[in-house]
Each structure stands twice: as C-alpha cells, then as structure tokens.
Amino acid sequence: MTSKNLVKVLEESLQDLRDKGLYNQIDTLDEANGPEISIEGKKVINLSSNNYLGFATDPDLIAAANKATEEYGVGAGAVRTINGTLKIHNELEATLAKFKKTEATIAFQSGFNSNMGAIPAVMTKKDAILSDELNHASIIDGCRLSGAKIIRVKHQDMEDLRAKAKEAVESGLYEKIMYITDGVFSMDGDVAKLDQSIDICEEFDIITYVDDAHGSGVMGKGAGTVKHFGLSDRVDIQMGTLSKGLGVVGGYVAGKQVLIDWLKVRGRPFLFSTSLTPGAAAAAKAGVEKLMTSDEPVTKLWDNADYLKQGLVNLGFNIGHSESPITPCIVGDENLTQQFSTRLREEGVYAKSIVFPTVPRGTGRVRNMPSAAHTKDQLDRALAIYEKVGKELGII
Structure with missing residues (x-):
C-alpha cells in the first residue's frame, strides 16, 4: 500500500512550488x-533548445545513425568493459581526441555521467576541489561523490581563486587540489576566464578541469572554450557533451592517455552502465567530422546569436553579461517570469522560464538559445513578439 504520508508531503510540496512560481511544466x-x-498542434519559434548547430536533424548525422544501427544493432548489449565496446565507439573516441587535440578521450552516456564518473575517479577524501560557485549541478554532485573538501570560489573572481588556492596549498592538508569550472556558464552565458585561472593553477601546481558542455560545438571553432583560449596543452581534464552542439546524446572526457586509461577502470558510469548506442556514437562522430571540415555551422550560429542579442538589447531587455549564444532576458520576479514565458508561447515564441533553484531567487529569466538553423525571418518575428509581450507586461 502506498504511504499516505509520502503522498501528502509530495502534494503539499508541489503546491508550494506552484504558488511560488517555481513549478516547471514539461511540454511534449x-x-x-x-x-x-x-x-499541442501549435507552431512556435523554438528558442529553448541546446541544439546549437541544428545537427539534431542534419541529414548526414541521421544517415550515419541509420547505417550504424543496421550494422551494429540498436544497442551495444553490455557495458564497455565486458563486450559493449564496438568498433564505432573506438572510432568516436579517436575522432574526438583529434578534434580536441588531446592524447585520448573516453565517451560516457551523458555529460552528467561524465562529471559523475571523472571527478570521483580522480579526487578522493584526501583532496580538495576549488569550484566556481555557479558551476553546473553535475559538477556539484561529482564533487560531493568524490568525498573531497569542496572550496567554493566566487564566480569568475581571480583574486578569490588565487587566495583560496594559496591557502589550500600552504595548509598541507590535501594530497591533490583541483580547480573546476564551466567553460560557458549555462544560465548567464558568460565565458570562464581560463586565460587567467590556468595561470594561477599552474603557479600552485593545481589540477585543472573544464566542463565545456555549452562550449562544445560553440567556442573555439566548435572545439570548445579551451581551444578558444589556446590552452589545449595546458588543461588537464576537459569534459564535453555530444548532446548540445553535436545534437545527439552522450558526453566525453579528453586528456592525457594515462587519465583516460584510469577512467576506463575507475569511472563508475563507464563500468556499470551500458554504453552509447551504435547509432548515437556514429551520429556524434559524423557531427565532429563535419566541424573539422567546415566553419560554416559555427559561423552561422554566432551570426544568429549576435543578431538576436542586439535586437533584444535595442528593445531594452536586460541580457546580463552573456558572451555566448546563451541569451537570458532577466526579469527577476519568479511569477512574472513564468507569465512572460507563457505569453511568449501564446504569441508564437517558445522560450522557457528559468527560476530557482536553477538560478538564485529573484533572478528569474527567460533563456534564449538561438541556433545555426534559425533564419533571420524567424528571429525578426521572435523579436517582434518580444517587444509586444515585454511592453504588455511592463518588462521593457
């Protein structure tokens, strides 16, 4: 029999979220x-997808997925360490290593799994992790699983990073110290100051880890934020996803061969969960190869992103400090944010509201994710709707 107390607590908690404008309605x-x-039968301009390059519907990637499915089957059939490593998995990892300019890579089932697998495999309770305070939830969970001492660093504050790095090293309490940061921060769209933070970490011999989920396929001609700053040979661990810029599913970690060899024997999602489907691996490989042969998708993405950003700024919206295609329209009040998103959708723009706990209380925003697949006509129509709804609700 279902626990009456569980149902009561959950129902009350859900209602509390609805009352505060914090309940997220999932659309199909x-x-x-x-x-x-x-x-629900209504056509809307899509500004909520992470499908930055439009690769989710790219004919070449679809063909690669179909071919691999016919050759290898719909699933790998086992974890990678038993007999779930297919030739296509090795080909994907080799292609990623070439693209990232690292010795090797390891593919996981998702970006979240990549962080959950890699961080605890490298760091232990004998260690400390310096973590930017706005890092993604998967980084936070990976750090917690490691058992290491977590030292929060003020967001993008290099003086705070230096002070805490110096203190951690000089304390003599830790066997290893790591600094971990997003490459592109997913809620504000700002880019990590890797050119400064890596210098600090090298000064104190600190391990460096960059989560480039939103930089993969976007920054550095698609190769990521580390490539953007020319730091491919100076960052110890790079994590990226196959699900955003590449439009498929999965994640990966790139670095030295010895690191990848270690993760293949200690990365728990790699060890205990069935590997990527052959179709996904082949499609992701095709996407990487497309980026290695043409700058056009990334150039189009940035052209559309700059166009939308300027249009929103001209209308009077607050887009914060975005330096990437991620473009928030910061509203503040959670209920007004939800109302804003709803009215945009009613008028023909799908841009989801982002509220606490994803972002701090009082900083609710509608997040826009333009892609290389958008046309200028679609963006112009979206801007016209933003102007209408923004004025109607008193946001601009």
Missing part, C-alpha cells in the same frame, strides 16, 4: 527539435 513536442516546433 509533436515533431523533431528544430528551429520551429509544434507543441
């Missing part, structure tokens, strides 16, 4: 996640 798409989508 009627079709593929492209620049325009249909939800």
